[in-house]
Amino acid sequence: MTRETWATRTGFILAAAGSAVGLGNIWRFPWMTAQNGGSAFLAVYLLVVLGVGVPGLLGEFVIGRRARRNPMGALRDLSGSRRWAAVGAVSAVTGVALLSFYSVVGGWILRYLFVSLVGPLTGGAAYLGAPGPYFETISFGYEAAAFHLLFLAITGGIVLGGVRRGIELGTKVMVPAVLVLLVGMAAWVVTQPGAGAGYRFFLGFDLATLRANFFSVLGPAAGQALFTLSVGAGTMVTYASYLGEDRSLPFDGSVIALLNTGVGVLAGLVVFPLLFSQGVDPGTGGPGALFVGIAGAFAALPGGGLLAVVFFGVVTLAALSSSISMLEIPVAVLVDEGGWSRRAAVGVLLALVALTGTVTALRPPLFDFVAGTLVDLLLTGGLLAFLLFAGWVLGRDAVDEYVAGAGPIATRLATPWLFAVGVVIPIFLVFTLLTTAGVDARVGFWPTVGVAVAAVAVVLVGLRRRATA
Numbered sequence: 001m002t003r004e005t006w007a008t009r010t011g012f013i014l015a016a017a018g019s020a021v022g023l024g025n026i027w028r029f030p031w032m033t034a035q036n037g038g039s040a041f042l043a044v045y046l047l048v049v050l051g052v053g054v055p056g057l058l059g060e061f062v063i064g065r066r067a068r069r070n071p072m073g074a075l076r077d078l079s080g081s082r083r084w085a086a087v088g089a090v091s092a093v094t095g096v097a098l099l100s101f102y103s104v105v106g107g108w109i110l111r112y113l114f115v116s117l118v119g120p121l122t123g124g125a126a127y128l129g130a131p132g133p134y135f136e137t138i139s140f141g142y143e144a145a146a147f148h149l150l151f152l153a154i155t156g157g158i159v160l161g162g163v164r165r166g167i168e169l170g171t172k173v174m175v176p177a178v179l180v181l182l183v184g185m186a187a188w189v190v191t192q193p194g195a196g197a198g199y200r201f202f203l204g205f206d207l208a209t210l211r212a213n214f215f216s217v218l219g220p221a222a223g224q225a226l227f228t229l230s231v232g233a234g235t236m237v238t239y240a241s242y243l244g245e246d247r248s249l250p251f252d253g254s255v256i257a258l259l260n261t262g263v264g265v266l267a268g269l270v271v272f273p274l275l276f277s278q279g280v281d282p283g284t285g286g287p288g289a290l291f292v293g294i295a296g297a298f299a300a301l302p303g304g305g306l307l308a309v310v311f312f313g314v315v316t317l318a319a320l321s322s323s324i325s326m327l328e329i330p331v332a333v334l335v336d337e338g339g340w341s342r343r344a345a346v347g348v349l350l351a352l353v354a355l356t357g358t359v360t361a362l363r364p365p366l367f368d369f370v371a372g373t374l375v376d377l378l379l380t381g382g383l384l385a386f387l388l389f390a391g392w393v394l395g396r397d398a399v400d401e402y403v404a405g406a407g408p409i410a411t412r413l414a415t416p417w418l419f420a421v422g423v424v425i426p427i428f429l430v431f432t433l434l435t436t437a438g439v440d441a442r443v444g445f446w447p448t449v450g451v452a453v454a455a456v457a458v459v460l461v462g463l464r465r466r467a468t469a
Helices: 009-020 023-035 039-067 071-079 082-121 131-138 142-160 162-189 195-203 207-229 235-240 249-277 286-300 304-338 342-362 364-394 396-403 408-412 414-436 439-443 445-468
Strands: none
Touching (some): 009 162, 009 304, 023 039, 023 082, 023 207, 023 249, 023 304, 039 071, 039 195, 039 207, 039 414, 071 082, 071 364, 082 142, 082 286, 082 304, 082 342, 082 364, 131 286, 142 162, 142 342, 195 249, 207 249, 235 304, 249 286, 249 396, 286 304, 304 342, 342 364, 364 396, 364 414, 364 445, 396 408, 396 414, 414 439, 414 445, 439 445
């Protein structure tokens, strides 16, 4: 069976950016920012994206293009080890876990878009009158499960079309549309009275707040960076495996990270000024903040019904651009490793996620666990595994793949990059997990650093022993 490849470089970049440009930027980023200090969170988030996200993205690219396989096959073929194959197989589990909550949120988006579209025929969108009670009514239950299934069916239809006719074609439309519509809305929000307070909250750099809250913000910022960049799940390994020629991975990775971060900042430039202009506290509502806060703002604005259609249309496109990448991970595993047809793989996985997503739609505590703790652990653990593999199993081969097609500046950074992905970033990720668990509060900062260094050192010694055995 001939393996599919991207038709164009632009298609690959937009598909990979589309995986990152999703609800993580438009739904999760604003409320995470609001609950973690506004501009202080933004500053830490940008540092993590630059120092961890981009090198991690390149680590996954190197593995995928080197092997031309899905995460499970890539780690097995490049290492010759069934143990690494099992580690790669976890990516398929991560994709299913991500979709199990993501499709529920996608269902919320579809419902709000549908209600906004029929609003003129029903005397106004139902959520405009009482945004909070409306969201509480529709967020979980059998109707939420039904919209989850609809969102999942649309996702499956795009993935069924394959790499070129499905994923690449879809993201070539969706990603530019999201950018154009967000820019338009950001330009419009500038004209709203009181918007300046939103800009100050989001962009006003406060060094004192950052110093006082750095470590409490670090965990959420790191989790958000990994989630929005789609690293740790094997998405970028899978997408890079469809590259059919040598291209500059550092350049492509930088463009993708820039697009992703730009959309997150654009979303903030729309959401926060809009909320402040209507006197809505951005720190309330948690996961429902986008729906409750934004819906309340639209209710108070002239022409709010039309604006709601545009806004939820943007969010729908962004959500789909990410959900297709989540489904593609386990699809690629079944197609490559099991010899399944794409149609059979998509059908079986849709049935599985239909079941798991329905359960999360019916059980709010399970939704919170999957969307928070489980996904954070899987993404962080996955990225740790990919980086250690690139740094210590591939080693110099990773450098060779990194420099293939790269320019002179990127080539000079190859060795520092290898050290970063093999040592520095793994220590940072373990440290972040420990601080999130509150270890630093119990034993202190430097002992926590020491535990992180020791943990990574133990793993590296084990990797070296296996390599020399």
